[in-house]
Amino acid sequence: MSHAPDLVIAHGTVVNSFGRQAAHVVVHGGKIVQLVDASEPVPAAARTVDAAGRMVIPGGVDGHCHVAQVTGRFRTLDDYRTTSTAALWGGTTTIIDFGIPRDARETPLAAVLHKKELARESRCDVALHGSVVQWDETVPWQLEQLAAEGVRSVKMYTTNRGTTMADGDTILKVMREMVRLDGLTYIHAEHDPIIADCTRQHADDGRISIEHLHRTRPELAEEISVKETLAMAEYTNAPVYFVHQSTPGAVDLVAEARSRGQEAYSETCPHYLTLDDTVYGTSFPEWYACCPPMRSPETVAALRDRLAAGAIHTVASDHSCYDLAQKRERTDDIRAMPHGLPGVETRMPVTFTAMMDAAGGAARVEDFVEVFAAGPARINALPGKGIIAAGFDADLVVFDPAQERAVDGAALHMGTDFSPFDGRTLTGWPDVVVSAGRVVLDADGFHDPGPVGRFVARNGFREHQAAAGAASAPITVPATR
Template sequence: MSQLPELVIAHGTVVNSSGRRNAHVVVRDGRIEQLIDATEPVPAALRTIDAAGRLVVPGGVDGHCHVAQVTGRFRTLDDYRTTSIAALWGGTTTIIDFGIPRDAQETPLAAALHKKELARESRCDVALHGSVVSWDETVPWQLEQLAAEGVRSVKMYTTNRGTTMADGDTILKVMREMVRLDGLTYIHAEHDPIISDCTRQHADDGRIGIEHLHRTRPELAEEISVKETLAMAEYTNAPVYFVHQSTPGAVDLVTEARARGLEAYSETCPHYLTLDETVYGSAFPEWYACCPPMRSAETVAALNNRLAGGAIHTVSSDHSCYDLSQKRERTDDIRAMPHGLPGVETRMPVTFTAMAESGSSVEDFVEVFAAGPARINAVPAKGAVAEGFDADLVVFDPAEERTVDGGALHMGTDFSPFDGRTLTGWPAVVVSAGRVVLDDGGFHDPGAAGRFVARNGFREHLSSAAASAPSNVPAAH
């Protein structure tokens, strides 16, 4: 057996969220064994990749993906094989999916275990969030079982009445349990009574087609739901994470709560940073059917300012793989069409381009793309190019431009909301658990090599990360 390391990435500029250095990255047995100053000779290895003139960043951690998701009569068209391959093409080496009950008969525990079984086909590493729709006396036990499985977060929706919505009593009770189990509460925050009333008024006026989506879900509905949820989090002392925030007002509410000592986090998505509500007047408005909808150009600019200022903690894809035939079934009625966009493959270049345009550094990008999602979601050994961490790595040239061709992507659908856009920050080399899966020779399918990642307790992980972080890895904040 060879004593040589399997891989060395030589002469690259290694960028973590805390800083950068020129180094050779030595990989052995799926882990980063050593970082050697680039002025030193390149160590011998079974394979060497020259990264001179390029950046080496940690593989992405996408904290918000929906794989093989069933919602009502619609099912996304992907599976773990497809979505994980697309993730790797896009520089993401770990995805976090949701075990959301498919109907009232499926329990939160069963939903998560079902997804864990499906994830055996994944090409990249996978973690899971649980989800609770309604409270009963079995929920505390189910959440204990999920925690024992390494599922340490639970998502709840404050809208979608009749399908995935959890009422206020359920949210508060689950928050208490997540505190007890050292977990994290995820919230889709949109005020259901406001949305229901606004949608009904538009329907009564005959303005219920996809071109009116952005008018039926006002910014106020998102912000008042964030405010109410923060009050419950403050009352229960529960850490809370808000998915896909689309308004600066929602982000500001989280910032203010953090200033009062709450453990609260803001996530946004690439489409909210780059697309505005004028897309609903385009030739293909169904390409942009998602909730919350796209906002005004002024809101988009302000959201980018919040990201540049560090108020947004993660950028996730909210990947949902419907195709145009599903989207076009009922473009006449937004209440009957599926909402969600494919984006796991384009998260890296869209986010990098948006952040570069707003003056953010590569370190800032690494924080929201990999380091922050790994730390906040308590995913061990992810989010940094550092000794002892998993060898999940991306090599790219920050100046290289490519134009998105939705039909040439790998997400299992026939469109991209970013089709035709010129972006920078595409991966040239992707290493997942020490395996080179993307290079100049194309994609190299590793097979069903992805691992299920059991997550740590939320506060336990932050304390451990703060105590043990090496100098080139950010401490918790």
């Protein structure tokens, strides 16, 4: 390098999913250019951040966000400026949003192009998933266009009839197309006939308010949908990714499929790891309106055990930014109220705390990095993300794993007026956040970089997995607790 680098993160313990080392991280032009052993002098740079006594991990990748989402008559209250700012406050430097058709008139391609245009205001990097609701003869061409745009995954819902639900024929045909295009199929798995019938029975009995949400969407509905979808994925040889799994049974089904050689992945969310269905008996049950709902305390504990055992591949926020006024419009009828929780900003500390709780305080930070950054980047075929190594994007988080803070919902930055974790003491907050080589958060607060977020075109799924598997991990010091 002919001149001094832009930035050095000095004296930190660099933690990747595959190991850790004491090193100075040298950054220039938005990229990591070198890791220098910490026993060596700190390289001169335009700016130096001292990370002594703290850990440096890859910037988070949140593979499941809903930004400016329209569902029926409700629209989330955020935009890309708001959500990307909140993501950076929470140590996430890349978000993946969904181009979901707003109604039957909007095509999958148009939905993605609309979101791509909105994303010009993002402060952090953005990638996109497509979505198909109804098959027609134009879908193969539209999926080809999406792949050409760098959108290599498509989400489909097995529930929500009349709005976003895709029928079995559509799911099967899209899976075939995604295999052809080297893409990944995302699935929201809940068995619609069971949910519709269960909800109808509760409505007939007058038990349809928010206090009864968890009883209308039983665990069986999720698990039978996962089982059916895995069968379709096996039949088509399609890689499949299940969003927001809330039960250990659903995770186990994916693990069993993987043991048979299927390419299948489990995602869960921070709220399913930490909140249980007793929240629907509190004074503010509307704070927890989401689908799937919270599960029993026993189910939550077992889900955390699966996370600690490495059976869950990613933890994503499923960020949906409604406010309490929207949620309180129809708390009397769960069929008419918006479902979804704000969480892009709190994903890091809630996940880290849950992992520490599951492991009795002895969880490996390497395992946290895997579900927070490395796994989401690799599975979603995001080039340059999820690893601290020369040539990768300079997306970095400095944090003290022992630091505790209480969540103040009113002080967060997600564009809403509550957090489902309000008042909880959590461990693992970011001290310094670097996005594309820019220090955007430090002891002086947030430094708005402006609309500099880039759209990240993704690689082919199997192409990327093969390349990631062939790459050698630059481990200097073996992983330790």
